[in-house]
Amino acid sequence: xxxxxxxxxxxxxxxxxxxxxxxxxxxxxxxxxxxxxxxxxxxxxxxxxxxxxxxxxxxxxxxxxxxxxxxxxxxxxxxxxxxxxxxxxxxxxxxxxxxxxxxxxxxxxxxxxxxxxxxxxxxxxxxxxxxxxxxxxxxxxxxxxxxxxxxxxxxxxxxxxxxxxxxxxxxxxxxxxxxxxxxxxxxxxxxxxxxxxxxxxxxxxxxxxxxxxxxxxxxxxxxx
Numbered sequence: 503x504x505x506x507x508x509x510x511x512x513x514x515x516x517x518x519x520x521x522x523x524x525x526x527x528x529x530x531x532x533x534x535x536x537x538x539x540x541x542x543x544x545x546x547x548x549x550x551x552x553x554x555x556x557x558x559x560x561x562x563x564x565x566x567x568x569x570x571x572x573x574x575x576x577x578x579x580x581x582x583x584x585x586x587x588x589x590x591x592x593x594x595x596x597x598x599x600x601x602x603x604x605x606x607x608x609x610x611x612x613x614x615x616x617x618x619x620x621x622x623x624x625x626x627x628x629x630x631x632x633x634x635x636x637x638x639x640x641x642x643x644x645x646x647x648x649x650x651x652x653x654x655x656x657x658x659x660x661x662x663x664x665x666x667x668x669x670x671x672x673x674x675x676x677x678x679x680x681x682x683x684x685x686x687x688x689x690x691x692x693x694x695x696x697x698x699x700x701x702x703x704x705x706x707x708x709x710x711x712x713x714x715x716x717x718x719x720x721x722x723x724x725x726x
Contacts (some may be wrong), residue, residue: 554623555631569609
């Protein structure tokens with residue numbers, strides 16, 4: 503009964519904003535202890551680490567952008583070493599659910615990634631995205647250097663003045679310490695689980711909306 507109430511609430515909230523991640527997700531006992539590298543195999547590629555609620559949805563969208571090489575769901579921002587999903591879900595590790603995006607800056611810039619980031623989640627709710635509540639669902643940008651921090655601050659100022667969101671942006675901007683890859687079953691979750699209710703009711707409509715508004719930035723393979 504509780505799950506049904508949360509799903510209904512999630513859909514109502516999503517319908518009103520178009521940019522919110524909600525819902526309950528199924529845990530899995532399998533753990534991953536892998537710390538991924540900060541760079542892709544191609545030395546010309548850069549990486550960005552962002553947190554915007556449930557990583558399943560933002561992973562799906564960023565994966566489909568032109569210039570993005572790969573996206574890995576994981577955990578950052580906390581103190582627990584090699585955390586499991588269950589530990590992060592407790593809210594006691596300090597980690598947020600994040601995505602690590604490996605991209606080609608000659609095709610898509612860091613500022614454009616951040617602009618998209620602010621369009622696909624609600625950056626005005628502290629430690630919450632819809633029905634997902636806790637510090638693990640906070641909005642955060644984990645920068646690697648001073649240039650990224652400067653860009654993050656500039657984009658936040660731009661978005662705040664654009665009227666996109668009526669309330670104050672509470673997105674955390676903090677130095678990246680470690681990125682831990684999430685368990686295998688979290689990777690490409692939407693592509694592998696489109697029949698599940700969270701994917702069909704929450705993620706799919708959000709993805710379709712994004713494709714419509716940013717069609718020029720979407721890989722051909724994603725829409726064909």
